[in-house]
Each structure stands twice: as structure tokens, then as C-alpha cells.
Amino acid sequence: MNSSRPSAQHLAGIARRIRRRDLDMIYEAGAGHLGSELSCTDLLVALYFGELQVDPDEPSAPTRDRFVLSKGHAAGVLYVTLAEAGFIDPAELATFMQPGSRLNGHPDRKLVPGVETNTGPLGHGLPVAVGMAKAAKLRGESWRTWVLTGDGELQEGSNWEAAMAAAHFGLDNLALVIDHNRFQQGAAVADTNDLAPLADKWRAFGWHLHELDGHDFDAIFAGFDVARSTRGRPTCLIAHTNKGEGISFTRDRVAWHHRVPTAEEYAQARAELTEVPS
């Protein structure tokens, strides 16, 4: 994919549009996880518009890359990204978390095209992804499995069980992207159950480790290239991000994990997220 990757400027425009629609959606629904979604928006844009071999016209194509959003509470920005990528009708975003909508607060793979797994309870995505990546190895198929987790999520022990298994199986077709925004729901990760030294942990578990700036598209793609070129073991990309990135007053503020903006806050945030030509 790297030869045909869009420019960082183009992707920044897409990311701005997605952040704005996500803000609208959460404001309209009166619910969502704004801070958690803004921190991983650039990562999702890089994945869907510069890396994943997926086709909205054939969302279940056997040879597609698999993407598992393990931090399922960021479903909102996944839906907006899937709409931007053509998997679902953008008009449907207005139904987010409304009665009868298939766009639930956490994603359902049976309802929404492009969603690979049901996630929400943290620590589920990586074990499932290890199974998917192993399945590709068993069949000798070349598609890749990508997982996006939060950082607080890594407090769940299931991730480390899966980390052991992925390294044991030598799953170099599996890449984990950690949205390392440093905050969990109630406080900073470091003040809750500290993960540091996070990079050392993944190295010790037998993964190839690469750190990058999760809001710099060139850096993100360089990391993706590292993952794809690593042989014999899985790759962990620690993406350094900011919770609430893109809106001045939500950035690095733990309260915005799932706060819904007031009318005044919404107006200011929307002004900050003015669309730029792509």
C-alpha cells in the first residue's frame, strides 16, 4: 500500500472531517467517548486510508486485512471512519445510539459491515486477533491482522496471555497498535495502575517494538512499514497520542473520556475543527 499512500496533508483533511462528524454525532446522541475517539482518529485514518487492504464493496472478502478495534468504546469514531471509507451510509451516523440503530455504543460485527469483532469489555481484541492471525498462517494466506487497543486497557491480563501466545506462534502477520494517550476513564494511567516501562514489557514478551507519534502520518506509516517487514514475531507499535486531540479544551483532560459537550463547548469545538481542503 505504501506506494499509493495519500499525502499527510490529504489525510489530515480526512481526519479533521472525521473528528468534526464524531463531535456532531456525540453531541446529537448525548453520549459517546469523545476523548478516547479523538486520540485514535489519526491512527484509524492512517489504517483505513493508507494501509488496510479492505473493500467497502466486499467487506467480507476472504483475503482482506482484518482490523480489530479492541477499545470498543471508541465505536463512534470507527463508525464515522467506516462511513468516510464507504462501508456505511454517512446519513446513518445520525442514528448513533438511537433506538433501533445498528450503530450501538460498542460495535457488533453481525450488524455493521466492516466491523470484524464485537468489542467493549476491554482485553478481548488481542486474543481474538491472535486466533485470526493464526488462522491466516494455518491457511498460508497473506492477509494481515491489525489490532488497536487503548493503553489503560492493557491492565487487563488477557492481553498479556495473548501477547505470550502471539510471540510463541511467531505471528509476524499480526500488529498491535497501542493508542497510548496516557489516560484511562478515571485518571492518568500512571496514577492508576502504571504500565511503565511499557515498551520494555512488550520487548520482554517477545514482540518487535517500535514507538511513534500517533498524530504524525509519516511517523505512523513508517511504523506500519516496520510491522510489515518484521519477520518471525509480532510487532507492537506504541503510538504516543493525546487524549482529546484536536480540540484545545479536551486535550489531555481525563474528564473528556466520555463527557458530552454543552452547547457552548460544542460551538467552540466545532469552530476549532473547521474543515481544511484535502
Next chain:
Amino acid sequence: MEIVNRPHVQNFIRWAADKPEVVVLSADLTNSCEVGAWRDTYPERFFSLGMAEQNMLGFAGGLAREGFEPFVHTFAVFIYRRPYDQLAMSIAYPNLPVRLMAFLPGITTPGGVTHQAIEDVAVMRATPNMTVLETGDATEVESVLDVAHAVDGPVYVRFLRGRVPRLFPRTEPMVLGQARVLHEGDDVTVLTAGITTEEALRAVPALADAGVHATHLHVSTHKPFDDPTVLAALRRAKRGVVTLENHTIVGGLGTAVAELMAEHAVGTPLVRLGLRDTYAHGASQAYLMREYGLDAMALVRAVERLTDTDTGLAEDDLAKVRVEEVHSLAKAEAL
């Protein structure tokens, strides 16, 4: 009665020969769950995940998502307790064809409370999309593979290992949702599942000789629980119904029968025999079945109470209990 030594071992190898999508997952209880020879026969389809059950169940979901049919082999307690969140959210909710082969159900383990799966049927019955089966003899150990294989969704199987009696002819395999009618009578209806069926087989003919006539059903499908044969048998009982289960009386066979009776206005007394909302302690299966009232004499006494009868039956009047040889001689605890 024929006693079959480890019926699962060769049967599962034969059965899987033409099913390349079938894979086996183990959490370091490979020989304890009788799949050591399977591993040696199909090494490319066998995965030991170590003692990491949360990952094992998520991994199973991932494989199933991609068209494989994982048969998870471990002790029952390590399937439905520790990794229940993964079981529910990574397997049951997406309705994936994962087969959960749950060994040492109830008090069949000598390992004590920590290894006794006494509320698994309750938990699995309460889990949407889950089919819940229980094997009661060698024929069912062999034929449950076809039954589970045919289900488009997850299946939990209470599984028997070691020396297993053959109570039912090979020509009468387990059928999904169909109870077996083992004896007929109008006074009471007795429902059993798993290892308690053998106990009822000791008691019911003796009761008939003493003038109390029971219909005896063996249940191998706990969910779905909508067999018309069961409902007809419940309606037939003039004096009452007795359930006998290797499980707590909360949420298992007795509860399923109570639900069915209430929903269909079957107005006859129900006695639920099983663990009475208690953990059992660790001991031999025979001792525990006696101690906690899961054996043939407990059934006789329950039927006597329901029918206001004193049959005069004592343990010596019943068919002999077979010598318990479920566990390995090589390892005292047989875990």
C-alpha cells in the same frame, strides 16, 4: 454392563480425520482430557495455549471467525468460570461454532471444590446462543461429536472421561433435543442426566418390583429444553416428578423442569435432588454421591416420600454400583 476404557481417544481421532477445519485447543490438560493421542496424530491441528484460558477462548473465537471449528478441551471449571467474559463476548455473542468440551463435571473430580463444576449448567443455560449438552455414557461420548458439529453456534458439553459405562446401544446415538425413555410408569417421572442416569437405572426397576412405577427419562440436551417427550412424561406423573442431577439444584436440570412445568401448568409436586446450594468437599465420586444425596438410594427415598410409600428397599436390594475407575492409577489425584 460394558465398561469402555477412554472412548473419546480413538473415536475423536477417527471422527476428525475427514474434517480439516476441526482443531483442538488445550490449556496444558492435554492427557487429562484424553487428547494426547489426537495431538500426536494431528500435530498441525493441535494448539496448547498454556494455562491462559482467557486467551484460549478469545483465540478460539478468532479461529472460529475464520472458518475453523475449535474443540476446546479442558476441565469444566476452567471454561465457564475464569474466562466467562471471553466465553460470553468473544464466542457466544457472535454465535461462533466453538465446542467447549468440559471435563470433570460436578463431583466427578477427586480434586475438591476448586475443580468441581457444580453450577456450569446454570451459567451456560443462562448464556444466550449457547447449546448445552451432557454425556451420560460411552455412546454419548462418541456421538456427541456429531451433535455438536451440526450446531451453528457455540456448544458446551459436559464430558465423561476414563472408564465409561455403555448404557445405550451404539446404534442409538445422542440426538439433539431428544430425551431417552428408559422406563415407563404412571406413578412418578424421574429425570436424570450424566452420571446420575446410572444411579436411576439401579433404582427404578427395584421400585417397580416394589410396586411404584416410574417413567425414567435420560436428558442429554439441557438447552434447548423443549422436547415434547419430556413434557408428556411430566404430565403423565400422577404423584410427582423427581430430578437427579450432578449439579446444584439451582439453575440446572431441576430448574429447567420446574420452568417447563410452570409454563405448561403441570400441577404436580417436584423434588429436585442434587447439591442443595452448597459446595461439596473433596472425596471419591461414590462417597460424594452418597453424602450429598445424588445416588440411587436418595432417589428411592424421594420417590417414597412423593408416593407415601415404604418400599422397604435398602442399598443391598439395588443393583451393585460399579467399581469407580474413572481416574488414573498413575496419579493419586488424577488431575
